[in-house]
Amino acid sequence: MMSAAVAAPNLARFASAESQEGVLRVSGRTPLTYGGDINDLQIAWRLTGVADGPVVAALGGISAHRVVFSENGLQGWWDRLVGPGRALDSSRFRVLGIDYPGGSGLSTGPQPGDPFPSLSTYDQAHALAHVLDHLDIRSLHAIVGASYGGMVALAFGERFGTRVARLLTIGAADVTHPLATAWRSVQRHIVRRALARGDGAEGLELARALAMASYRSAEEFAGRFRQPPARDANGVFRFPVEDYLFARGADYATRYRPEAFLALSESIDLHAIDATRVRAPTTVVAFRQDQLVPVTDLRALAARLPAGRLVELDSICGHDSFLKDAAQLAPVFASTLENDP
Amino acid sequence: MMSAAVAAPNLARFASAESQEGVLRVSGRTPLTYGGDINDLQIAWRLTGVADGPVVAALGGISAHRVVFSENGLQGWWDRLVGPGRALDSSRFRVLGIDYPGGSGLSTGPQPGDPFPSLSTYDQAHALAHVLDHLDIRSLHAIVGASYGGMVALAFGERFGTRVARLLTIGAADVTHPLATAWRSVQRHIVRRALARGDGAEGLELARALAMASYRSAEEFAGRFRQPPARDANGVFRFPVEDYLFARGADYATRYRPEAFLALSESIDLHAIDATRVRAPTTVVAFRQDQLVPVTDLRALAARLPAGRLVELDSICGHDSFLKDAAQLAPVFASTLENDP
Numbered sequence: 001m002m003s004a005a006v007a008a009p010n011l012a013r014f015a016s017a018e019s020q021e022g023v024l025r026v027s028g029r030t031p032l033t034y035g036g037d038i039n040d041l042q043i044a045w046r047l048t049g050v051a052d053g054p055v056v057a058a059l060g061g062i063s064a065h066r067v068v069f070s071e072n073g074l075q076g077w078w079d080r081l082v083g084p085g086r087a088l089d090s091s092r093f094r095v096l097g098i099d100y101p102g103g104s105g106l107s108t109g110p111q112p113g114d115p116f117p118s119l120s121t122y123d124q125a126h127a128l129a130h131v132l133d134h135l136d137i138r139s140l141h142a143i144v145g146a147s148y149g150g151m152v153a154l155a156f157g158e159r160f161g162t163r164v165a166r167l168l169t170i171g172a173a174d175v176t177h178p179l180a181t182a183w184r185s186v187q188r189h190i191v192r193r194a195l196a197r198g199d200g201a202e203g204l205e206l207a208r209a210l211a212m213a214s215y216r217s218a219e220e221f222a223g224r225f226r227q228p229p230a231r232d233a234n235g236v237f238r239f240p241v242e243d244y245l246f247a248r249g250a251d252y253a254t255r256y257r258p259e260a261f262l263a264l265s266e267s268i269d270l271h272a273i274d275a276t277r278v279r280a281p282t283t284v285v286a287f288r289q290d291q292l293v294p295v296t297d298l299r300a301l302a303a304r305l306p307a308g309r310l311v312e313l314d315s316i317c318g319h320d321s322f323l324k325d326a327a328q329l330a331p332v333f334a335s336t337l338e339n340d341p
Numbered sequence: 342m343m344s345a346a347v348a349a350p351n352l353a354r355f356a357s358a359e360s361q362e363g364v365l366r367v368s369g370r371t372p373l374t375y376g377g378d379i380n381d382l383q384i385a386w387r388l389t390g391v392a393d394g395p396v397v398a399a400l401g402g403i404s405a406h407r408v409v410f411s412e413n414g415l416q417g418w419w420d421r422l423v424g425p426g427r428a429l430d431s432s433r434f435r436v437l438g439i440d441y442p443g444g445s446g447l448s449t450g451p452q453p454g455d456p457f458p459s460l461s462t463y464d465q466a467h468a469l470a471h472v473l474d475h476l477d478i479r480s481l482h483a484i485v486g487a488s489y490g491g492m493v494a495l496a497f498g499e500r501f502g503t504r505v506a507r508l509l510t511i512g513a514a515d516v517t518h519p520l521a522t523a524w525r526s527v528q529r530h531i532v533r534r535a536l537a538r539g540d541g542a543e544g545l546e547l548a549r550a551l552a553m554a555s556y557r558s559a560e561e562f563a564g565r566f567r568q569p570p571a572r573d574a575n576g577v578f579r580f581p582v583e584d585y586l587f588a589r590g591a592d593y594a595t596r597y598r599p600e601a602f603l604a605l606s607e608s609i610d611l612h613a614i615d616a617t618r619v620r621a622p623t624t625v626v627a628f629r630q631d632q633l634v635p636v637t638d639l640r641a642l643a644a645r646l647p648a649g650r651l652v653e654l655d656s657i658c659g660h661d662s663f664l665k666d667a668a669q670l671a672p673v674f675a676s677t678l679e680n681d682p
Contacts, residue, residue, distance in 0.1 A: 034578075118578060178566035178582045182554035185583035189547060190531065197538075206530060210551070213523035218635055225519035229611070237375075237459060239610060241519045242526035269580060270570070294559055 019048040019072065023106055024134045030126075034270065036117035044099040044106035045131045049090030054141030056337065057096040057128060057164075058082055059149025060322075062264035063256065065105045066097035080326040087326060087333035088144060096140070100148075101127050102263035110259035112200075119267040121148075125156035132163060139163050142337055146170040146322035148264065151271045157278035167282040168336045170322040170329070171290050173297040174275040174304065180292040181269045183214050188265055191258050200258030207261065209249035217289035217318035275304035283336045285311045285329070287321040360389040360413065364447055365475045371467075375611065377458035385440040385447035386472045390431030395482030397678065398437040398469060399423055400490025401663075403605035404597065406446045407438035421667040428667060428674035429485060437481075441489075442468050443604035451600035453541075460608040462489075466497035473504060480504045483678055487511040487663035489605065492612045498619035508623040509677045511663040511670070512631050514638040515616040515645065521633040522610045524555050529606055532599050541599030548602065550590035558630035558659035616645035624677045626652045626670070628662040 026041040046066035047055070058068040060077055069076035069083035069090065082088040082095060099105025102119045107127070110116035132140070143164050145153030150172020157167050187207035194203020225241035232238045282305050286298035295312060302310035313328050315321040322329070364385045370378040387407035388396070399409045401418055410417035410424035410431065423429040423436060440446025443460045448468070451457035473481070484505050486494030491513020498508050528548035535544020566582035573579045623646050627639035636653060643651035654669050656662040663670070 175567075177559065178562040178580075179554065179559045181566070181580050182562060182582045182586055183551075185580055186547065186551045186554065186586065189550070189583075189587070193543070193547075202534070206527065206534075209530070210524075210527045213520065213527065218518065218520045221519040221523060222635075225522070226516075228613070237607060237611065239519075239522050239526055241523045242530075245523055245527065246530070266578060270578065272569070294563075 018051055019046065021046045021066070022134075024131055026130050032117050033120035033122045034118040038101065038108055038117070040108075041101060041127070041130075042106070042108045043101060043127050043131055045135070046097045047094060047135065048097075049093055049095040051094070053092055053094040055094045055096055055137050056088060056141050057098075057143045057145075057153075058088060059098070059128075059143065059145040059152050061147035061149065062100065062103065062261070062268065063252075064097075064100075064149060065103070066099045068095050068097040078323065080323065081329060081333065087330040088337065093141065093337070096131070096135075096137075098128060098131060100124060100152075100264060102260060102267065104256045104260040109257065110263050112257075112259060114259075116259060116263045118270060119263055121151045121155040121267060121271045121273065122159060124152040124267070125159050128152070128156055129160055129163065139165060142166045142168060144168045144170075144333070144337075145172060147172060147319065148268055151268065151273070154275065154278055154282075155271075155273050157280050157282065158273050158275075161277075161279040164280050166336060166339075167278070167280050168285070168333065169282065170285040171287060171293045171319050173293050174301045175272045175297070176269050177292070177294055177297055180214070183210065183292070184265050184269055187211055188262055191262055195258055195262075201253045204256065204258045204261055205246070205249040205253040207249075208252040209245040212245045212248050214291050215318060215320045217291065217316045219289065220316040220318065223316070275301055275308075276306065278305055279307070281307040281309070283309045283311060283332065285313065285322075285332055287313050287315050287318060287325075289314065289316060289318045290321070292319045359392055360387065362387045362407070363475075365472055367471055373458050374461035374463045375459040379442070379449055379458070381449075382442060382468070382471075383447070383449045384442060384468045384472055386476070387438045388435060388476065389438075390434055390436040392435070394433055394435040396435045396437055396478050397429060397482050398439075398484045398486075398494075399429060400439070400469075400484065400486040400493050402488035402490065403441065403444065403602070403609065404593075405438075405441075405490060406444070407440045409436050409438040419664065421664065422670060422674065428671040429678065434482065434678070437472070437476075437478075439469060439472060441465060441493075441605060443601060443608065445597045445601040450598065451604050453598075453600060455600075457600060457604045459611060460604055462492045462496040462608060462612045462614065463500060465493040465608070466500050469493070469497055470501055470504065480506060483507045483509060485509045485511075485674070485677075486513060488513060488660065489609055492609065492614070495616065495619055495623075496612075496614050498621050498623065499614050499616075502618075502620040505621050507677060507680075508619070508621050509626070509674065510623065511626040512628060512634045512660050514634050515642045516613045516638070517610050518633070518635055518638055521555070524551065524633075525606050525610055528552055529603055532603055536599055536603075542594045545597065545599045545602055546587070546590040546594040548590075549593040550586040553586045553589050555632050556659060556661045558632065558657045560630065561657040561659065564657070616642055616649075617647065619646055620648070622648040622650070624650045624652060624673065626654065626663075626673055628654050628656050628659060628666075630655065630657060630659045631662070633660045 099107040143153040150169035191203040302308040367382040440448040484494040491510035532544040643649035
């Protein structure tokens with residue numbers, strides 16, 4: 001199998017002295033875990049931060065992408081935790097990001113009307129390994145992964161034990177919880193049926209509105225949305241929380257592809273790795289208010305890991321705490337990234 | 342305002358020696374809490390159990406109806422708790438049930454294509470009071486209400502303090518929680534948009550599938566649905582929990598009207614009563630695993646009630662425990678129904 005970097009149409013090859021981007025093409029057929037394959041798989045990557053620092057891959061939820069923190073006019077998705085002087089300090093570490101295959105970025109993803117093969121988190125781990133090969137990175141200092149990115153980190157740890165020295169996962173278990181699968185399977189039905197009607201964006205708006213109701217905690221919603229409803233122009237009552245969910249849903253639908261949402265949402269629910277085979281020291285961060293990944297599942301994961309360490313935190317931001325709660329996460333990042341395993 | 346009993350088309354006036362049914366018509370305009378009115382409001386009721394027993398109204402969720410327990414070939418909705426020898430013993434008490442106005446039963450409800458005015462739980466309480474007037478019941482021995490029925494019980498307790506001696510509410514607060522409103526507002530968007538496309542039943546199937554994910558607890562889903570997914574005939578992965586949700590959703594869509602679902606779902610979210618004005622002794626039952634009605638809200642309700650008693654229970658059935666957990670509820674029914682307030 002041959003690899004070659006190709007420049008994507010709208011992509012500056014070197015965005016600054018310290019940033020590199022590219023789209024790696026894996027020539028030929030890349031077989032997938034659940035059958036099928038992808039021809040000439042493309043994987044968009046971005047490497048930034050201090051030039052000679054230890055390399056840390058930072059992977060987020062299914063809406064995350066290769067721009068981990070904002071710089072050079074690009075909008076990052078993890079600015080509270082990653083960047084110069086932040087918990088993952090780009091002035092000390094080199095930060096690697098990717099666009100997930102199957103997603104809405106520049107990596108190979110579903111095309112409208114074209115069903116995409118089912119993707120495993122193992123497939124994402126292999127994509128990351130291809131990027132490491134291409135960049136001549138023998139071993140990562142760490143993978144810091146949250147939500148879907150934490151699942152990919154665990155899959156990578158199982159499959160490529162010699163290529164990462166430590167893992168830090170947040171809000172990610174070894175197996176998906178059936179209640180979370182319940183919420184997501186409804187979201188996928190909404191999107192699939194909307195696509196079948198030719199109105200995928202409307203389906204994605206609804207599905208994202210529903211997803212937003214699972215990302216925070218009951219406590220946070222109670223604090224923000226206790227005001228009474230008001231009638232809209234048609235005389236229909238609108239609840240404050242409803243306005244919030246649908247504003248976020250509508251915005252999301254302008255930025256993401258429904259088919260890509262389907263592919264990565266399914267990939268979350270297919271996730272099931274063998275934690276006993278993850279050799280790298282792994283810090284498992286659990287937020288007790290996470291509705292999607294119950295703390296009990298993360299206690300079980302930490303117990304199954306050969307070198308697991310559990311950190312339990314409280315935050316009203318629930319599953320979204322990995323994006324919000326820099327104050328509590330910073331010391332966990334420090335203790336994980338600085339220590340010699 | 343005049344009241345008159347009228348026989349509904351398919352309704353036996355006296356189903357047995359001990360059962361009475363009827364449809365009460367409230368002639369003229371019945372004004373509603375949020376504006377608008379209903380002309381010639383009809384309220385279907387059923388009175389059964391021992392002929393001269395103290396009368397207990399039993400009110401359930403938005404899908405409940407006037408047949409509280411199964412008898413004479415009619416299917417009841419609360420068989421585990423109500424009936425001969427059960428926790429609410431129909432051989433000792435007279436049991437009153439109603440079809441909620443706005444719902445899918447024989448009471449006045451929305452007609453296809455005809456927007457129904459917003460309904461308050463106070464409006465349901467007034468409907469119940471009309472039935473009591475019609476049946477010459479000056480005061481109820483108790484209202485036992487769960488979910489939406491518990492909200493109606495509280496609204497009745499506030500408005501008709503002299504007409505009920507005690508309340509027993511299960512999984513019902515004085516104000517709806519914004520996270521539950523979030524789940525339900527997505528359900529209503531699904532149904533409204535489906536109705537606008539002329540496919541209300543499909544929307545109701547999806548909305549009910551989503552609702553099912555909120556009725557039980559994470560623990561219960563984890564115990565039942567951990568099996569891996571299987572591919573369907575089209576090669577698409579189907580998860581066990583997904584099969585469950587959509588089987589229940591499809592069944593529901595054959596039995597209920599989408600417009601009625603909209604009316605009563607909205608009524609839940611509009612619910613907000615003043616607990617400090619509920620004079621009747623009230624037993625508030627909270628299941629700690631209830632995803633829709635957090636135990637913290639029920640502790641606050643019990644504290645606000647002038648004569649509130651809180652009973653906290655654990656059950657993996659979550660919000661649905663009122664239908665399932667007869668073992669734990671029976672002693673609470675006994676202590677509430679037997680004691681002299």
